[in-house]
Amino acid sequence: MKNWRLRWWLVLCCALGLVFAGPASAGRILVLVHGYLGNSASWQQSGVLPVLEQAGWQLAGNWQSTRSGVRWEPVEPPAGEFAIDTVDLPATAPLMEQARLLGGMLAAIAQQHPTDTVDLIGHSAGGVVARLALVNYGAGTVTRLITIAAPHLGTERAWEALDATDDTGLFGGIKRWLVKREVGDDLYRTLQSSRGVLADLAPPRPGNLLYWLNARQHPDIAYVAVVRGGAYGMPGDQVVPAPSQDLRRVPALNGRASIRVVAGGHELSRQDGLLLSELVSRPANTTVPK
Incomplete structure (x- = not known):
């Protein structure tokens, strides 16, 4: 009788433990989105990745975009x-298409790691794609967006x-020949196939994407x-002007964003890895010093 009561008591304690233990402590995921x-x-x-790994982060895998949707490749x-988590997006596709795929990846991450x-x-451009995905599909489990040299x-x-x-035009053929001679056939073809995303990255004007x-x-x-x-003596970023990178200048984020100014192109x-290690060590609601 005593053994039966003891076993019953142990089963009851285990059951209560499962009820009151609650979920395991939440983890954190960095999703890295490349640029154009x-x-x-x-x-x-x-x-960047090696520095983050030295700081204690571990690469889990890569998200890829396929014709049938998004696919996860763990390591x-x-x-x-x-x-x-890293991602591979079609970098020459219009930003709306890239954001659609990224939104699917973020939704899958939220489902796998709620x-x-x-x-x-x-x-x-990956910073703009990330912001576009958040606006179009919601934040889900994202608590912070960090952009680096992004043309907002x-x-x-x-x-x-x-x-x-x-x-196009009467002298289009001559112009094409001159530009190809200057930049090379491969780069010219790449730019030609990128005209959609390039139009999306043009400064805001009524009717375009950034506006x-x-x-x-x-x-x-x-x-x-x-x-x-x-x-x-360093000139800074020669591709995207510094004011364009400042999220505080985005009308919809006025008063809601913070910046960190760093020297560089x-x-x-590797310095971005060191800075990211510092930034992600802070709670998402912490004010970032300039």
């Missing part, structure tokens, strides 16, 4: 509480590329912009 003409390898090649061993929070990090107010380089590859996006209501999350500035570098 980049891919998931950009974070590794630039040194081994499985990541722990602090995970990194208790984990996401820091969404986008470099260059556009860049005149996009206009220049569109003009250079406009081979529409910058007036849309944004989710109630934290917004941080890493802005490239010039220092010590447009491309990713």
Whole structure:
């Protein structure tokens, strides 16, 4: 009789433990979104990913876009509480298409990891794609957006590329020959196939994408912009002007965003990994010092 009562008591205690234990502690995920003409390898090649891994984050895998939707490719061993997901988007596609795919990836992450929070990090055009996905599809489990050298107010380089590859008109053939001679056939073809995304990255004007996006209501999350500035004789970002990278200048985010100004050019570098390690170590609602 005593053994039966003891076993019954142990079963009851185990059952109560399962009821009151609650879910495991929530983890965190960094989702890294590459920029124009980049891919998931950009974070590794630039040194950003190795620095984040040294800080305790672990690459979990990569999201890819396919004709049938999005596909997850995990790495081994499985990541722990602090995970990194990279993505591969069609970098020459219009931003709406890239944002649609990213939105699907974020929804899948939320479904797979409903208790984990996401820091969404986008470099260059990837920062605009990330913001567009949040506006169109909601934040879900994303608690913070960090953009690096992103053209939130556009860049005149996009206009220049569109003009250079406009081979219509009476002298279009001659212009095409001259531009190809200057930049090479491969780059010319790439720019030609990118005209949709280049138009999306042009400075805001009534009727274009950035004009529409910058007036849309944004989710109630934290917004941080890493802005490239010039220092010590360095010219700063020659692709996207520093004011365009400043999320505080986006009308819909007036008073809701913070920035960190750092010296450097447009491309990713190991220093971005160090800065991201610092930024993501802070709670999402923490004010970022300039």
